[in-house]
Amino acid sequence: MIQPDDLLTRPVRAVVAGARLFADTLAAQAVPVVPVDWRPPLAGTEEHLVRVLADPRRERANAEAVRRVLAAQAQLVDVRPARAALGVEPGTFLHAGPPITWERASGPMRGALIGAMLFEGLADTPENAERQLASGAIALEPCHHRGAVGPMAGVVSPSMWMFELADPVHGGRAYCSLNEGLGKVLRYGAYGPEVIERLRWMTAVLGPLLRDAVRRHGPVDVRAIIAQMLQMGDEGHNRNRAGTSLFLRELLADLVGGGAPGDQVAEVVRFVNGNDHFFLNLAMPACKLALDAARDIPGSTMVVAMARNGTDFGIQVSGTGDRWFTGPAEVPAGLYLGAYGPQDANPDIGDSAITETAGIGGFAMAAAPAIVRFVGGEVPDALATSLRMYEITLAEHTAYQIPVFGFRGTPTGIDVTRVARTGILPQINTGIAGRVAGTGQVGAGLVNPPVECFTAALAALADAAPPLG
Known part of the structure; x- marks a missing residue:
């Protein structure tokens, strides 16, 4: 002594x-x-933490959730219109994030819904579209409720074509629309003539040619492409250059050999090759497949969805079913295009945070140090972010690895209790939509979920836990 x-x-x-x-x-x-x-720990969570950490089901439930996530596969098996793939009927639109009404919808969400009305021929002017939407004549439903995910506003209408991915291990299916590119596009809330014209070309040419190529090729292993792109400088959310190239290489022979007119094939190849984010819309449903496999495990504290609708940020947790825990979406901090600045930015929006939920995107920024040139910060920030995310996750992914960390698996499986105990919030990198409907993209940056999502989820988990003693 x-x-x-x-x-x-x-x-x-x-x-x-x-x-x-x-x-x-x-x-x-x-x-x-x-x-x-x-x-x-996060303020006011001490009592709930005690209840949840004492839950005798928790350790085994989380181990099972991790097992399912890591075992899940993701294969692109088809490309079909939303009406066929998801049963989306005229007068119904899907959207990103937790449930939202027109009255509470943000500018980019409203712009995307107006554009979808024009695209589907349900309105002949933006003003007419807005009147119908305000009247409640159009049904709105989250993409997640139909087994789908949508980037940014995430609006899906019946005629839009969808990637269809399957998990042969657990039997799940997940869907996502085709990526339009950057700038003035529907998912960022733009709805001008060039936006509608592009969507019509995607419906008439891009979707059918991709469908034929995928059916000719057979299942495309999307999980394997994600694993490879992380070795090539992508992180799977805001940098998908290698993933897009790998996907195009996989399908190129089947696109060329399908008998479609040469000028149409050339258009499709140019469009995909010129759109570095094309693969994002495949990575997202691949991540959803893995996380959906871990849903509905009593006692599990793993987050299985993070999503934003431009007004609310919401999470879902394995042990609490389909319930959303929400808080106000925050405005990302980042880099802006041209003369745009923070005053032009809408709060965080999109289902693309499913990538971070599955251990890539912002959680894998160390695999893509060049991402800081797009979202801001310095290279050491990217490395530090990935290291910090290990503190709030349950596992390291066996297939998705970070070369600079000696091929350590990406931090996977956000744990509500670890977020509450450390105060560390998940890091998301994202595009930034203009707050005024019709603007389009104004930048890209970094954002965190609101604390309220996790404190509310922890309280619900505590309510569902067996009594102490």
């Missing part, structure tokens, strides 16, 4: 938790310092 006098005669060694200034001051005086990375 150390005696009081020993403090004056023996070398001092300090263990410091939290107070960085104190630690730096001691280190400057050559005092050995042992830093402890400790943070208080």
Whole structure:
């Protein structure tokens, strides 16, 4: 046992938790310092944490959730219109994020819905479309409720073509629309003539040619492409250059050999090759397949969806079924296009945070240091972000690996209790939509979910836990 006098005669060694200034001051005086990375839990969560951490089902439930996520496969098996793939009928539109009404919809969500009305021929002017939408004549439903995901506004109408992915391990299916490219596009809330014309070409040419190529080729292993693209400098959310190239290479012979007119094939190849984000709309349903496999496990604290509708940010948790836990979506911090700035930005929007939920995207930024040129920050920030995400996840992915970390698996399986205990929020990298309907994309950046999502989810998990004692 150390005696009081020993403090004056023996070398001092300090263990410091939290107070960085104190630690730096001691280190400057050559005092050995042992830093402890400790943070208080999120305010007001202590009682709920005790209940959830004491749940005897939790450890086994989370192990099962992890097992299912890591075992899930993702194969592109078809390309079909939404009316055939998802049963979307005229007068019904799907959208990104948790449920939303027209009255609460943000500018880009409203713009995308107006554009979908014009595209489907349900209105002849934007004003007429807006009147119908405001009247409640159009049904709105989250993409997630139909087994789909949609980037940004995520609006899906019956005539839009969808990628259809299958998980042969668990039997699941997931869907996503085809990627339009960047700039003034429907998913960012633009609805001008060029947007509608592009959607019509995608319906008449792009969708049918991709369908024929996929059916001729047979299932395309999307999970294998994701694993490879992480080795090639992509992170799977805002950088998909390698993934798009790998996908096009996989299907090119079947596109060319399908007997379609040469000018149409050339158009499709140019469009996909010129759109570095084309593969995002395949990565998203691949991630949804994995996370859907982990749903509905009593006692599990794993997050199985993060999604935003431009007004609300919502999460779903394995152990609480289809219930959404929401909070106000925040405006991303990042880089802006041209003369746009933060005043032009809409709060966070889109289902694409399913990538982070599955362990890629913002969680894998260390695999794609060039991403900082698109979303802001410096290369060390990308590395530090991925390292920080290991603190709030349950596992490391066995297929998705980060080369700079010695091929360590990406941090996978966000744990509500670890978020609450550390105060660390998931990091998402994302595009930024203009807040005014019709604007389109104004930038790209980084954003976190609101704390309220996780405190509410933790409370629900505590309510569902067996009584203590």
